[in-house]
Amino acid sequence: MGAGKTTVAGLLAEAWGVSVRDTDHDVERAEGRTISDIFVDSGEAEFRRLEREAVAAALASHDGVLALGGGAVLDPGTRELLAGHEVVFLRVGLADAVKRVGLGTSRPLLLGNVRGQIKALLDERTPIYESVATLVVDTDGRTPEDVAGDIDATLTRNRS
Numbered sequence: 001m002g003a004g005k006t007t008v009a010g011l012l013a014e015a016w017g018v019s020v021r022d023t024d025h026d027v028e029r030a031e032g033r034t035i036s037d038i039f040v041d042s043g044e045a046e047f048r049r050l051e052r053e054a055v056a057a058a059l060a061s062h063d064g065v066l067a068l069g070g071g072a073v074l075d076p077g078t079r080e081l082l083a084g085h086e087v088v089f090l091r092v093g094l095a096d097a098v099k100r101v102g103l104g105t106s107r108p109l110l111l112g113n114v115r116g117q118i119k120a121l122l123d124e125r126t127p128i129y130e131s132v133a134t135l136v137v138d139t140d141g142r143t144p145e146d147v148a149g150d151i152d153a154t155l156t157r158n159r160s
């Protein structure tokens with residue numbers, strides 16, 4: 001969270017002239033309720049199931065850039081769906097992530113102790129992100145435009 005997935009996905013789609021989707025938005029639209037409400041009323045396990053469905057639907061119908069939520073790859077079924085796709089891990093350190101997510105209430109896993117929660121999630125998840133990613137890009141101290149430009153250049157170079 002706060003790595004810039006939603007922001008950078010939009011910039012990349014714009015640069016490539018393709019469409020962008022974000023599984024968080026897709027889940028909220030499909031459910032007619034916010035992610036916070038889904039976590040509170042149905043729990044994280046149900047959110048991960050809805051998120052997996054959103055990833056499956058997007059990968060089946062959408063030809064463009066897809067932003068995932070930061071916990072999507074915790075689900076083994078979602079990881080299987082991503083196999084064979086280019087998956088970019090936007091790496092962010094604790095300080096930049098805390099600055100970026102602020103004290104908003106839209107990310108239920110960060111409520112209460114933003115810094116502590118982000119630290120725990122980074123420790124727990126970094127190995128999973130590294131194992132799923134086909135490309136890792138550092139984002140600390142960089143603008144979203146710079147990060148998107150880096151991904152564009154690397155993927156373009158890898159294809160030629």
Ligand SMILES: Nc1ncnc2c1ncn2[C@@H]1O[C@H](COP(=O)(O)OP(=O)(O)O)[C@@H](O)[C@H]1O
Binds near residue numbers: 003005139144
């Ligand atoms: N490289 C960056 N530098 C500074 N701020 C950023 C960067 N990337 C994203 N942001 C800002 O951080 C916040 C979270 O970005 P977002 O794209 O929603 O991250 P994610 O989807 O990974 O949680 C937004 O306010 C966004 O404008």
Ligand SMILES: O=C(O)C1=C[C@@H](OP(=O)(O)O)[C@@H](O)[C@H](O)C1
Binds near residue numbers: 002
């Ligand atoms: O890391 C997570 O578990 C989550 C990240 C959020 O998306 P962003 O990473 O886009 O903030 C959103 O899916 C939900 O609040 C849970």
Ligand SMILES: [Mg+2]
Binds near residue numbers: 005067068
């Ligand atoms: Mg996002």
